[in-house]
Amino acid sequence: MGGDLLPLLPQEVIMKRGKRYQEAVKSYDKTVELDKAEAISQVKKNATAKFDETIEVHIRTGCDGRHAEQQIRGAVVLPHGTGKTVRVLVFAKGDKAEEATAAGADFVGAEDLLPRIQNEGWLDFDVVVATPDMMGVVGRLGRVLGPKGLMPNPKAGTVTMDVTKAVNDIKAGKIEYRLDKANIIHVPIGKASFTDEQLADNFQSLMDAIVKARPSSLKGQYLKSVTLAPTMGAGVKVNTTQFA
Incomplete structure (x- = not known):
């Protein structure tokens, strides 16, 4: 590509974003950190797609996930849910399998599910719960479930004997948070159609x-940046001092 075309690339990228995106970006200063109420109001305005966009939070932390003591992983029940119907798969046997079904789990099984997931590529579920005695079976699916963030974990409350509570919490809006490789946490907190x-x-x-989960070994700034963003629209920076 000729050097004379390089200055045009940023504008070309902007044009590809679409008119709605461009108008949203013009309506506020993307470099300014807003308080919570202002940020939520703005991010709803930025959600201009023809579908009900998901509002996500992206938290850049000062953690170093390479150190086990600075790994952050947990779960929280959102008071108003995520606006999404969550499909729950439970690995359990006997009474616990019956309990999971009664609690409203979408799929319940044991070893019988292994070939369906391993060989047929079946992944029509969003969260996996397992009783502790089933983790030997679930462990065989590590290469499939692990990369997709679907492996049950005690810290997230998805390895438990209380399958009723686990299923109920997930259906009520329980979400899991964890650091990615760049030490960022990405979490949905609802839909653009939600009220402020x-x-x-x-x-x-x-x-x-997240604040409560701050590793005790971490020195320096914990919350580097917090951004709210709709699925397709521009992100909004949130002032982190209000969460200190």
């Missing part, structure tokens, strides 16, 4: 849990 108050409640519940 519903998003604010969910956002605060998440941030309370």
Whole structure:
């Protein structure tokens, strides 16, 4: 590509974003950190797609996930749910399998599910719960479930004997948070159709849990940046001092 075309690339990229995106970006200063209420109001305005966009939170931390003591992983029940119907798969046997079915689990099984997942590529579920005695079986699916973030984990409450509570919490809006390889946490907190108050409640519940999960070994700044963003629209920076 000729050097004379390089200056045009940023504008070309902007044009590809679409008119709605461009108008949303023009309506506010993307470099300014807003308080929670202002950020939520703005991110709802930025959600201009023809479908009900998911509002996500992206938290860049000062953690180093390469150190086990600085790994962050947990779960929190959002007061108003995520706006998404969550499909739950439970690995259990006997009474616990019956309990999972009664609690509203979408799929319940044991070894019989292994070939379906391993060989047929069946992944029509969003969360996996397992009783502790089934983790030997679930462990065989590590290469399939692990990369997709679907492996049950005690810290997230998805390895438990209380399958009723696990299923009920997930259906009520329980979400899992964890650091990715870049030490960032990505979590949905609802839909653009939610009221400002519903998003604010969910956002605060998440941030309370994240602040509480700060590793004791971490020195320096914990919350480097917090951004709210709709599925297709521009992100909004949130002032982190209100969560200190």
